[in-house]
Amino acid sequence: MTDNFALYRIMLLIRRFEERLLAEFSTGKLVGTTHAYIGQEANAAGIFSVTDAQDVIFSNHRCHGHFLAYGASSPQGSDPYRLAAELMGKATGLVGGRGGSQHIHWRNFYSNGIQGGILPVATGMALAEKVKKSGQIALAFLGDGTLGEGVLYESLNIASLWNLPILFVVENNRYAQTTPIELAVSGTIAGRFTAFGIPTLERDTSDVLEIQAAALEAVGSVRRNGRPFGLILHTNRFSAHSKGDDTRSAAEIARIREKDPLLIHAPRLTDAERARAESEIAAIIEDAFAQATADPFPKMKDER
Amino acid sequence: MTDNFALYRIMLLIRRFEERLLAEFSTGKLVGTTHAYIGQEANAAGIFSVTDAQDVIFSNHRCHGHFLAYGASSPQGSDPYRLAAELMGKATGLVGGRGGSQHIHWRNFYSNGIQGGILPVATGMALAEKVKKSGQIALAFLGDGTLGEGVLYESLNIASLWNLPILFVVENNRYAQTTPIELAVSGTIAGRFTAFGIPTLERDTSDVLEIQAAALEAVGSVRRNGRPFGLILHTNRFSAHSKGDDTRSAAEIARIREKDPLLIHAPRLTDAERARAESEIAAIIEDAFAQATADPFPKMKDER
Amino acid sequence: MKVKSFVIHLSSFIYSPMPTVLESLNQALHHALLTDERVYLLGEDILDPYGGAFKVTRGLSAKFPERVLTTPISEAAIVGVASGMALRSLRPVVEIMFGDFVTLIADQLVNHATKFRWMYNDMVRVPLVVRTPMGGGRGYGPTHSQSLEKMFLGVPGLRVVAPNTLGDPGQLLANAIAEDDPVLFIEHKLLYTRPLLQASQGDLTDFEIQQCGETYPTYVLRISNLESSNLTLATYGYNFELVCQAALELLMEREIFCEIVLFSQLSPFDIAPLLDSLRRTRRLLTVEEGGLTLGWGAEILARLAESGIQANMRRVAALDLPIANSRPLEDAILPSVEKIVDAALALHGT
Amino acid sequence: MKVKSFVIHLSSFIYSPMPTVLESLNQALHHALLTDERVYLLGEDILDPYGGAFKVTRGLSAKFPERVLTTPISEAAIVGVASGMALRSLRPVVEIMFGDFVTLIADQLVNHATKFRWMYNDMVRVPLVVRTPMGGGRGYGPTHSQSLEKMFLGVPGLRVVAPNTLGDPGQLLANAIAEDDPVLFIEHKLLYTRPLLQASQGDLTDFEIQQCGETYPTYVLRISNLESSNLTLATYGYNFELVCQAALELLMEREIFCEIVLFSQLSPFDIAPLLDSLRRTRRLLTVEEGGLTLGWGAEILARLAESGIQANMRRVAALDLPIANSRPLEDAILPSVEKIVDAALALHGT
Numbered sequence A, B: 001m002t003d004n005f006a007l008y009r010i011m012l013l014i015r016r017f018e019e020r021l022l023a024e025f026s027t028g029k030l031v032g033t034t035h036a037y038i039g040q041e042a043n044a045a046g047i048f049s050v051t052d053a054q055d056v057i058f059s060n061h062r063c064h065g066h067f068l069a070y071g072a073s074s075p076q077g078s079d080p081y082r083l084a085a086e087l088m089g090k091a092t093g094l095v096g097g098r099g100g101s102q103h104i105h106w107r108n109f110y111s112n113g114i115q116g117g118i119l120p121v122a123t124g125m126a127l128a129e130k131v132k133k134s135g136q137i138a139l140a141f142l143g144d145g146t147l148g149e150g151v152l153y154e155s156l157n158i159a160s161l162w163n164l165p166i167l168f169v170v171e172n173n174r175y176a177q178t179t180p181i182e183l184a185v186s187g188t189i190a191g192r193f194t195a196f197g198i199p200t201l202e203r204d205t206s207d208v209l210e211i212q213a214a215a216l217e218a219v220g221s222v223r224r225n226g227r228p229f230g231l232i233l234h235t236n237r238f239s240a241h242s243k244g245d246d247t248r249s250a251a252e253i254a255r256i257r258e259k260d261p262l263l264i265h266a267p268r269l270t271d272a273e274r275a276r277a278e279s280e281i282a283a284i285i286e287d288a289f290a291q292a293t294a295d296p297f298p299k300m301k302d303e304r
Numbered sequence C, D: 001m002k003v004k005s006f007v008i009h010l011s012s013f014i015y016s017p018m019p020t021v022l023e024s025l026n027q028a029l030h031h032a033l034l035t036d037e038r039v040y041l042l043g044e045d046i047l048d049p050y051g052g053a054f055k056v057t058r059g060l061s062a063k064f065p066e067r068v069l070t071t072p073i074s075e076a077a078i079v080g081v082a083s084g085m086a087l088r089s090l091r092p093v094v095e096i097m098f099g100d101f102v103t104l105i106a107d108q109l110v111n112h113a114t115k116f117r118w119m120y121n122d123m124v125r126v127p128l129v130v131r132t133p134m135g136g137g138r139g140y141g142p143t144h145s146q147s148l149e150k151m152f153l154g155v156p157g158l159r160v161v162a163p164n165t166l167g168d169p170g171q172l173l174a175n176a177i178a179e180d181d182p183v184l185f186i187e188h189k190l191l192y193t194r195p196l197l198q199a200s201q202g203d204l205t206d207f208e209i210q211q212c213g214e215t216y217p218t219y220v221l222r223i224s225n226l227e228s229s230n231l232t233l234a235t236y237g238y239n240f241e242l243v244c245q246a247a248l249e250l251l252m253e254r255e256i257f258c259e260i261v262l263f264s265q266l267s268p269f270d271i272a273p274l275l276d277s278l279r280r281t282r283r284l285l286t287v288e289e290g291g292l293t294l295g296w297g298a299e300i301l302a303r304l305a306e307s308g309i310q311a312n313m314r315r316v317a318a319l320d321l322p323i324a325n326s327r328p329l330e331d332a333i334l335p336s337v338e339k340i341v342d343a344a345l346a347l348h349g350t
């Protein structure tokens, strides 16, 4: 999927989905928490344009964008409606309402809300794919803040020692919740990988085509060499960490908003294409939320 | 303490103490476990010859050598008798028999038997010394195998971010219990530090003078810059990991035994000095074990 | 044990001019930092203007920038660092952002901080406080809603304390900080916005309150104008609110007269005041939000069983399941006023 | 529940030609690796010729080099890796070298491995076994002697199992490996060298044994030629040996007739066979090596208390202290035959 329109469409889907979600939260229709992917869309769109449908993905708390981009290439896609239903706690949600925003699973896509803890799990998945000789790789997502968790380094060590086919994607939006990277990450991000003999590729861009190219190289390296790889993407989170918790200055937000992946990619489409994307996505989102809203809540099953 | 005789004497004390201990174990007089420092004596002797008596030390399971070298420069020294009593579970032991081999405490010296867990604790101690402006630094010991524990990296990150005066001493004897370093440590040891912006110094030697020089530089750097530092000492463990569990070949052991720190340092002493050291140490050890043997076992106190 | 008595009106749960639990805790931290320069705060995102995920540390870093340390996301190391500080005579207070993450500090608490004192033959002390918000009811899903304190009750050398709206949460925290040994301080998320209860007086639903102990008091509440009560409800923390509502409902609609025994210290266990109440009522319901099996109530019931007291006893607790995100599922899993009332009725039937 | 009966002679604790617990477990691992290529072993120092700190994995890496993975010292990641393998349909068995280190895997067990199935709406299974040696008595000191299994009893989605010399440890392990959900498998260090008990027959001290359940059986032992017993001793794992010795002593010297209820599954709790025994004896002593407070026995007593059965109940467990290195202190802290006998006599006095 290298088609400019498709890339734009995925990014737009994520953008509009998250915007709608934040709106639903602010009107009190949704409760709990959510972490918008707005501003980082090019990462997911670029990466999942070069993965296989059967690759195994472990995502983190900021998983909606990853999920929506995941499987975008496959005929059945990953369904915004099922995600919306999950976020509303509906029985039809991805995991029947049990997980909510941070805890979803669909096909080979998994997420969990404990920072860092998913990384050895993803590493084990890579091991499973390796020994099953499936040819598939594992991808695990982490933010800059999650570089603080020790279990990451245990995982990097094992992935490297055992030659496991896993791509660690660091999305460095320079903040962990409200903590700027300067207060949380010493040394360098790349150094955290090379310390374990894991090569990295680093990009500071919101251009989905550049990310796609980098991801192609990174994914290719993992698949070819059957070894771990670190893809470090410097990026920007436009919205608050979860909902109302933004401590950044208006000036800073304005500055990063200039790196809007949608605006960067838009000129590669015709006006008509963009309009078509907008209207298609608007309809999809509207349907997804309407259908999810109408769906029933789950009931307790008899438990083991 | 740069005196060649004193350095030799400390190394000999450690050697003879550990030999005696292993003998006591093999005759069944002692139970439990022990991890001999034999072969690595130059590390402790060299390092503690350049530290301050008030510096704070956190040692690991292989702590006897560290303890015996600790405070060797101070008039009261660290008492082999109290250590022997502790290992025998006597009331007069360093911690009244409660801790045993891996869990000792005396003045500013602490040890614990959980690999890795001591490292953030030592980091916090460095923080305490820093804010108390004591001018003291913290030293923490770890083996190559302990590079596997994630909490080490959490500690390195924090120590670096917060400019804490701590020296991490890696004693790389190329084995964790029976696991060779090739199966446990990917990348490089130095890289594990530089990833967090922490400088290192690496030495592959059993010459106590070389280690002393390196330690002087490392300790000086920490004290001067108020920042963490990694001292990486490639070394050799002559005995089994704990007692009978050696899986290395006789040839390998013979090869590493050539790097005996005592033999390397001995030529710098006169025959008379060496003989004096031997007889002094023999008497100290004999006294220590005899006195400890005669001491009573502890009784349970009423507990809070 | 010192026993004090006062009276409280249960409707004080609403429209109170009293400070909230959050304000009380925040004030206590202000005061601790102000009056004791050995006190340090460590935690994720605790700096102003954010002031922590639940705002308990708000305003502190602005006033005490040197002693309020925002940390990387490294729960294990934070607690380890704090216990090193404590060993070297500082008084660190750690915030773990969500109680669900105490699993990450288990080794530092169990094999380090709480072991040092005894293992080192009482030659050291570890004045460490770990504060953390527990509990569900906010739709945060399976990794941000648990009440995991039960894993740490009974850990040798560890005191576990939980504030409530009746006692003074700030004072409780201050007492924990003054302690020379490690304290795990459990704050239920739903408590933060609750105003403290105010002693008042005057009608049928007034409770007369006995306070047992000073530092981490246990409160025994009895409806003042009633002679004999016939059910004891034992609880701690936020669930006190549910228990009070249940007690009122049982009183009004079923004429079941409850005593409430409210604990501030969860571990070590001291059940003397409860035993006392139970001698009067002979029926006990423990109420807690953690999972049933080996929850706080298990040790309570076990000790009571060992005491030989003749009483009917039941526990109300969460189902032994993860806490679902979806509201109806979360409600089905967690305790509620209704479940307490039902259990009381069932117990009463026996 | 299926109930089987057989007879065992208590002196079989000594001079048995039977395989040891170690051999039984080791054989089971051999068999599992041989018959199911989804089975993998992970752990520290598990390769031959060493074969693991307690030799449970001896001979396995030589035969199955591809599926026996020695790991770095990274307890959390090993369990995480294994749970990822399990999610992707392998059947990993992890060895944690000492049970004291389960604190390091708490997050992976509680917030990952055991949560996945329910949290993902039963769409995944996590066939993961974590084996680990617990217990003291070997002078290993405060960080290598604990019995920490109690921290994990009641964790939703986790089965906790402990072998003993009466059942078939290898079969128990095989059953755990065959399970589709996570199992924590607790092996007491002192069990390894013990031979399995052998059914035999013939004298006063013979026990008649009822086996309740097939996969993780609970055994009820009654002295065969006695009509009525008047004390139930409930236990698991290694402490069964202490309990048997105490039962013999109580029989011979005090004419107190004991039933023993021996559990293989510690969590989830099923107390039906125990309740049954207690209906006969009306007196219960639980015996475990972990610390008293919120130990296994607490949940047993709580459930029994809730059941309404009238019985005198006590727990024998370790003091709530770290396990000292020095023998006399360790002995004072841990349960013993003498302490069991004393508690039984005290209980009998009541």
Ligand SMILES: Cc1ncc(C[n+]2csc(CCOP(=O)(O)OP(=O)(O)O)c2C)c(N)n1
Pocket: A035, A061, A062, A113, A114, A115, A116, A142, A143, A144, A145, A146, A147, A173, A175, A176, A177, A241, C044, C073, C075, C097, C101, C104
């Ligand atoms: C173990 C753990 N600690 C803390 C948290 C709370 N938390 C959730 S997201 C987050 C910040 C994560 O920052 P980063 O990794 O940079 O990802 P980003 O949110 O920027 O995408 C924190 C602290 C958590 N979920 N898990």
Ligand SMILES: Cc1ncc(C[n+]2csc(CCOP(=O)(O)OP(=O)(O)O)c2C)c(N)n1
Pocket: B035, B061, B062, B113, B114, B115, B116, B142, B143, B144, B145, B146, B147, B171, B173, B175, B176, B177, B241, D044, D073, D075, D097, D101, D104
């Ligand atoms: C958390 C933890 N895991 C495992 C162990 C068991 N153990 C004790 S020493 C050791 C090997 C340590 O190797 P290394 O760090 O290289 O130190 P060395 O023994 O070589 O000095 C192991 C695995 C432990 N004590 N703590």
Ligand SMILES: [Mg+2]
Pocket: A143, A144, A145, A171, A172, A173, A174, A175, A176, A177
């Ligand atoms: Mg970030």
Ligand SMILES: [Mg+2]
Pocket: B143, B144, B145, B171, B172, B173, B174, B175, B176, B177
């Ligand atoms: Mg080593």
